[in-house]
Amino acid sequence: MEFILFAVALVIIARSGLGRAMADRIRYGTAGAAGAAGSDRRLEEYAAQVTEELTALRAELTDLAERMDFTGRTLLQLKRSDALPQGSGLERDGGQ
Numbered sequence: 001m002e003f004i005l006f007a008v009a010l011v012i013i014a015r016s017g018l019g020r021a022m023a024d025r026i027r028y029g030t031a032g033a034a035g036a037a038g039s040d041r042r043l044e045e046y047a048a049q050v051t052e053e054l055t056a057l058r059a060e061l062t063d064l065a066e067r068m069d070f071t072g073r074t075l076l077q078l079k080r081s082d083a084l085p086q087g088s089g090l091e092r093d094g095g096q
Helices: 002-015 017-028 033-081
Strands: none
Touching (some): 002 017
């Protein structure tokens, strides 16, 4: 009876992902030949995607820095030139 339970457990494990990984490791060594080539390709694709996104983020950050610099200079010019005229006393008293 114990042998049957052991055989059933062995079949279940062998058909699972763990069993396939163990079989690949036995066949191909430590990393598995097919798994290593696929992993390298996926890693290169992932690195290319991350590089693209990083480049895009740098461009956006540069754009935002330029906008903030422009806004700061514009506000400083407005402050220095006193662009907003002082209101007359009549307007403060309700126009009377």
